[in-house]
Amino acid sequence: MSFDEYKKALELCTYCPKLCRHTCPVGNAERREAVIPQAKMAMANLVRKGQVDLTTETASVFYHCNGCGLCGEYCEHDVDVTPALFAARAEAVDKGMDLPSMKQFTERFYARNESLFRELHHTIEERFFVEEAQVAYFPSCDTVEHSPRVMQDTLKVLESVGVDYVALHDGEYICAGYPFWAAGLMSELSFLAKEIASKLSNYKKVICDCPACVWMMRFLYPQLGAPISAEVLHVVEFMDNYARRIEVSSTVPEAFYHDPCYLGRWLGVFDAPRRLMGRGVREIREFTWNRERSYCCGGGGLVSDNLPDVAAKIAQRRLEEVLRTDVPMVVSACATCELNLGRQSGSVEVVNLMTLLARLL
């Protein structure tokens, strides 16, 4: 969608008394007026209306957003800030006013993709790459890069419940393109989406361990003319059908569950991960900000790349509540959350749900 198509949302935010300020992880971390959701949207609107020039400086605030969507959850007008600010980033790219750190993003994206492709084949035995499978497992880029263990654990848990018909997707592309969307590189995203969609449409079902990938494949790809005919599910949605079959040999007394933004708020999947977690955790502890109101880990929206200090503060804030207790573990279902929270968690273990279950089998 073009920048102008967000006119209504941008106008409403410009004339709002900043009532969602408290929800913004970036705004809370920076405590800077210019980066609360209202101010970022107002800046985009002023640029759209020509009341402020689009420069690298004015465009910089568009990148101070995790894309978590919590502000929209609180908004009585149902304003969806993330796509509007990502469209503003696209506008900045078009006008050559994007962040200097975004230069050569596409080249770096594909170089990383190539390296991850090698890593994937290095980590997973070739027997799991089967072309004719009905169900394909599409691991996320952050999983392959930072938590490759999760792939093996997922396959182990699947095998334990008798699901042996899932194969690793052996495609050229490891990433579904969220970084392109967040960077405002829409034509690159569109190309990638079409390539991936044509391959994944060969399967009956696609399961993915990245909530943002699932959301994009289900909702954004069709808008880009790249619908996937296969049913796309997050791993926990798929595994939920087999939850009762999971037999663990030991359990963990208690652990917090962190709702990843895209799995919870964006896809509406709240109970499935808790049901699965309940197979191995005797008491699931809830954050005060949970489910629809879950607080971001800080990793989304390219914030962890462009503003690592801010991402660190966001994760610290999320973990404050855990650190006030003796609970030694936070469980999640998103590699990006595990990465960003894990960097700040100290003695608290941040673990993927599939890894936890595999460990307890």
Next chain:
Amino acid sequence: MSVPRSEITGQLAEAVGPENLSSSSVDTIAHALDFWPRALMESRQGAWPRGPQWVVWPGAAAEVSHVLRIASSYALPVIPYGGGSSMVGGASPRGDRPWIVINCKRMCNILDMDEVSMVVHVQSGIVGVELEERLNARGFSLGHVPTSMTTATLGGWLSTQSAGMLSSRYGRVGDLCLGVTAVLPDGQVVHTRVAPRRATGPELAHLLLGAEGTIGVITAAHLRLHRLPLHRWFDTFRFDEVAPAMDALRRSLAAGVRPLVARIQRDPRLRRQDRDEDAAEPTEAELALRVLLMAYEGPSELVEAEREIVRDLATARGGEPLGPAPARRWWGQRFAAGFRMTPLLVQDCLFADYVELGATWRDLPGLYNSLEEAFDKRGWRTRIAVEHARLEGASLGCAFWGEAASPGLALEAYDEAWNLAAEVCHAGGGGLGHVYGGGQHRAALVDASSKQRLALLTDVKRKLDPAGIMNPGVLGT
């Protein structure tokens, strides 16, 4: 007096650290306006107003002191900035001289919590909801819940004498404040003494509370806490008109009832969005209906006694008990009101604002009717609620809106509406700005008695702020 900008920039950087100083366009634009509807309406058409020359984020009173000494020496205006959600231009720019915004949000820590005495010592830049959540985690509540809960800071509340939805029970924020730390324009840091009642002269904190940053910058406060309640109770009564509802509420308070919420408003079933599409337009009689919404908290024995008193007084005046649901529903949506003005402000020919008038019970029914009639006659819409009820009187919160033929005429109508509200208010024995300050806007709308009060305040301000740097143009000082 010329302004050596680079010299001042260097000095400010030294005061707060270069990372806590900005003159970038994004920061100055973000501080160019608050939520004053008039300024926002002007911005719909013309250019976005210019912002401050400098934004600083001090981390402590000592840094604020340093900044104010610099500002004083160059006679630069200073606007203390909390959430920037003032509806009266309290944080909006003015004048031609470059100014400094002191954004207080780095000062956002709880410094001490005395759980025995139930007193918290907290810095002023903390956003209200963050403070409340931190207190709740330890079993306490401030008991201050204004519509600005999620956007305004403690400093903003204290500086505007904010009154929240629970003010009938806990008072306005000044009633919760046991003492403040503030920085005066000459850089002097003052701490008002924190102790239970004393009789040693006027309370200095009261000079700073509600001063809207015209006397100094509040950097921290000691606040009274309350135990987080385990239960809340709700009741609703419907009356044929507003006067008996007011009478029932007044008598309830006089009888010793201390409700958490006491509010009279139009019957929510008549709200356009809550009615069936094919429902007939409401009749005159239906439009006159008012509901009294009550909420309570505390020990159940006390609450039961309070509820019985209110029930008896309400039903004796024709109030029909509707049960807890409507009041509970209002409670669930208590922050929604903050969103209602925005859709009106985005439309070029519409105007909207919120005026609140305070009056004693004797004058309140007359004032209510005069206000409603005056706006009705002009064809302007209103939604009036009786709020912040206390032993001696209450506030009329009046949201008004209307449409004009052009954006320019919308501004004229807006000014006319405010003049009308002020005229009705003064004639009816009320006072403007009952809830959250006067800002720039209401400074021009004061009555004769307020003029005398402002003249005295101006004398005090001249003594403390001889260069006139502190939030000039606000409050008429």
